[in-house]
Amino acid sequence: MPDWEQLVAERLGHLKLAPEERREVVAEIAAHLEECYQALRAAGSPDPEGYTLAQVADWKALRHRIQKSKEDPMSFSRKVMMPGLAALFVAQFALSVSLHSLVALHGAPTLWQFRGTAGPLPGVFYLPWLAILPFAGALGAWLARRAGASSAQRFTAALFPSLFFVVVSSLFGVIALLVNPQRLISEFKLANQAVILLFWVIIPAIACAIGAWPFLAGAPRQTEPAPPTDAARA
Amino acid sequence: MGNDHKVSSQIKRGSAELAVLAVLAEAPLHGYEIAKRIRQQTGGVVSFDVASLYPVLYTMERRGWVQAAWEEAASGRRRRCYHLTADGRRRLQPLRREWRDFFRALNRLAGLADA
Numbered sequence: 001m002p003d004w005e006q007l008v009a010e011r012l013g014h015l016k017l018a019p020e021e022r023r024e025v026v027a028e029i030a031a032h033l034e035e036c037y038q039a040l041r042a043a044g045s046p047d048p049e050g051y052t053l054a055q056v057a058d059w060k061a062l063r064h065r066i067q068k069s070k071e072d073p074m075s076f077s078r079k080v081m082m083p084g085l086a087a088l089f090v091a092q093f094a095l096s097v098s099l100h101s102l103v104a105l106h107g108a109p110t111l112w113q114f115r116g117t118a119g120p121l122p123g124v125f126y127l128p129w130l131a132i133l134p135f136a137g138a139l140g141a142w143l144a145r146r147a148g149a150s151s152a153q154r155f156t157a158a159l160f161p162s163l164f165f166v167v168v169s170s171l172f173g174v175i176a177l178l179v180n181p182q183r184l185i186s187e188f189k190l191a192n193q194a195v196i197l198l199f200w201v202i203i204p205a206i207a208c209a210i211g212a213w214p215f216l217a218g219a220p221r222q223t224e225p226a227p228p229t230d231a232a233r234a
Numbered sequence: 235m236g237n238d239h240k241v242s243s244q245i246k247r248g249s250a251e252l253a254v255l256a257v258l259a260e261a262p263l264h265g266y267e268i269a270k271r272i273r274q275q276t277g278g279v280v281s282f283d284v285a286s287l288y289p290v291l292y293t294m295e296r297r298g299w300v301q302a303a304w305e306e307a308a309s310g311r312r313r314r315c316y317h318l319t320a321d322g323r324r325r326l327q328p329l330r331r332e333w334r335d336f337f338r339a340l341n342r343l344a345g346l347a348d349a
Contacts, residue, residue: 025288032266032287
């Protein structure tokens with residue numbers, strides 16, 4: 001008799017489920033096929049193994065359908081959006097505190113003097129905010145890991161504070177393009193855009209990633225109770 | 235014809251749900267037995283194989299309509315046995331009604347009962 005568990009595990013390939021959940025699916029389907037096989041053999045089928053396996057014409061499609069059926073529709077929101085928003089909240093709170101400190105020390109007009117590295121901004125405003133970002137990134141990745149997210153999802157959640165500026169600057173760009181495209185084109189300076197990109201997206205992203213790093217490795221927390229490992233075997 | 239008599243657009247997709255919930259309403263069963271009962275009770279007209287049954291069962295489990303637990307059969311073989319939850323029973327009632335309406339509507343249209 002074939003080893004149905006091994007056969008199912010090989011044919012299903014890499015099911016993107018928690019390891020215990022994957023073992024449970026393999027065991028259950030193997031148990032089903034084994035019963036089919038036994039019934040066909042008892043009925044005198046000339047090729048019980050062939051008839052049993054014919055139940056699944058496309059294992060890849062079955063894998064996809066099982067993954068989809070096991071997937072929580074709120075999964076992305078729970079694993080990425082909520083942790084990412086928590087990281088963003090921390091980063092934005094730090095930013096507002098930094099801004100408040102800047103205005104309190106140097107007055108509101110200072111806000112308009114930012115040219116990347118000049119003036120009092122880097123010390124009072126930008127660098128403290130940047131120092132907070134690894135903690136914001138760590139929070140996003142940690143919460144995502146707790147929610148059972150993959151490494152890629154944890155990394156995405158950690159990068160929310162810098163992704164926020166990508167979204168905001170893109171929105172402003174689109175609005176400016178719609179309102180006054182000629183002015184936008186005439187005033188567009190690649191060097192300025194590069195500085196903005198560097199200081200508000202790339203460096204913050206690196207800071208967030210540094211904080212997230214310890215939480216990217218390791219398996220996500222298990223949310224399902226562990227099933228028996230010898231489920232399909234008598 | 236009022237909205238109450240309109241057949242839900244999801245009714246076709248609900249056929250698999252109806253079949254599985256209906257057999258589980260009779261008794262808790264494991265996957266192979268569910269497929270066997272459906273085949274027997276429909277005279278082989280409706281049948282589920284591994285590829286069609288388990289995605290349905292897992293979706294229903296995620297929605298809380300069924301619950302599963304590993305059990306050991308008299309033969310010593312371990313199998314995952316499904317039983318209907320209270321939510322599953324609540325889901326079954328409107329599903330039965332929708333299908334009854336659907337077949338009555340088809341019957342009025344095509345005279346299926348006389349065919």
